[in-house]
Amino acid sequence: MNQNLKLRVLTAVLGVPLIVGLLLFLGVEGVAFFSWVISMGMLFEYCRMFFNLEDANRKTALALLSGTVLHAFNYMFNAGMSAQIIGLLPVYLFFILFLFMLPGLLHYGGSKKLNSPEGGDLVSRHVGELMALCFGMVYCVWFPMLMVAIRELNHGKFWVLFGLLIVWSNDTFAYFGGKAFGKHFLFETVSPKKTKEGAVSGVLGALAIGMVFTHFYLPDAPLWAVAAMILTVSAASITGDLAESLIKRASGKKDSGSVLPGHGGFLDRFDGVVFGMPMLYALLWLLG
Numbered sequence: 001m002n003q004n005l006k007l008r009v010l011t012a013v014l015g016v017p018l019i020v021g022l023l024l025f026l027g028v029e030g031v032a033f034f035s036w037v038i039s040m041g042m043l044f045e046y047c048r049m050f051f052n053l054e055d056a057n058r059k060t061a062l063a064l065l066s067g068t069v070l071h072a073f074n075y076m077f078n079a080g081m082s083a084q085i086i087g088l089l090p091v092y093l094f095f096i097l098f099l100f101m102l103p104g105l106l107h108y109g110g111s112k113k114l115n116s117p118e119g120g121d122l123v124s125r126h127v128g129e130l131m132a133l134c135f136g137m138v139y140c141v142w143f144p145m146l147m148v149a150i151r152e153l154n155h156g157k158f159w160v161l162f163g164l165l166i167v168w169s170n171d172t173f174a175y176f177g178g179k180a181f182g183k184h185f186l187f188e189t190v191s192p193k194k195t196k197e198g199a200v201s202g203v204l205g206a207l208a209i210g211m212v213f214t215h216f217y218l219p220d221a222p223l224w225a226v227a228a229m230i231l232t233v234s235a236a237s238i239t240g241d242l243a244e245s246l247i248k249r250a251s252g253k254k255d256s257g258s259v260l261p262g263h264g265g266f267l268d269r270f271d272g273v274v275f276g277m278p279m280l281y282a283l284l285w286l287l288g
Contacts, residue, residue, distance in 0.1 A: 023157060028151050028152060031156075031157075032148050035144040038266060038273070039140055039144045039145070041270075042144075042266045042270060045266055046136040046140050050132040050251055052129075067141040070142070140267075147163075150163065162210065163280040166210050166234060166280075167276045169206040169210070170203060170233075170237045170238070175202075181197040186199050191242055194242070202237075206233075211223075211226065232279050236278075238272070240276065243271065244271035
């Protein structure tokens, strides 16, 4: 076992029981806190990847504050109202980002400086950062918030654990399956280490683990619906992993961070979660 794999296993052994305990025993508050921690970690790393101007720290602080306000706003409502409010969050987000943009433009000086080549370049870069943040706020803040909506459903604590289990089982089986059998690249231009064999191993492993979990903790769920959710969440998890690899390539970074030994940063660890959970919530809502 190489050093990176040892760190990966150790972090999982220490972190997973903590997360499971938080989600099982602290109710909606535990899920809300967990989703907020994920959001803040991911958003901080995302901002550090894309904010390169001299006011990067101020922009990052404002982004984290905006994300925290959205999480607090989401937590204040019950399940029925939350589902409606979530649909309106991008509207609120637009106004927040508009106000977020104004101080940066004023910071660059008067009209003469803004109309100069140097000023025009600064404004273009600032607007580019703003556009990147529009995606980042949805990706790093809105998606994780859906875990709170899932928790507020019937048997919600088990559905949240189910979603995490599917994503992490998929990731684990894909990792070892790719090491053992990987020969054909899945999407070489985006992520040269991921293989089709690894992806299939991940889906099959998640299918087996998910079925066992629902047998014990969600026995009333129809098997066909569980299978559909596992396959959909697994596909979303793989897509999220590829999306995060594309984001790193776009920003010129190899890793999003190093806060989680063996796993990289929050974006590296929770990329599949933030793509998988919205799909799980949508299917649970559609299937009643």
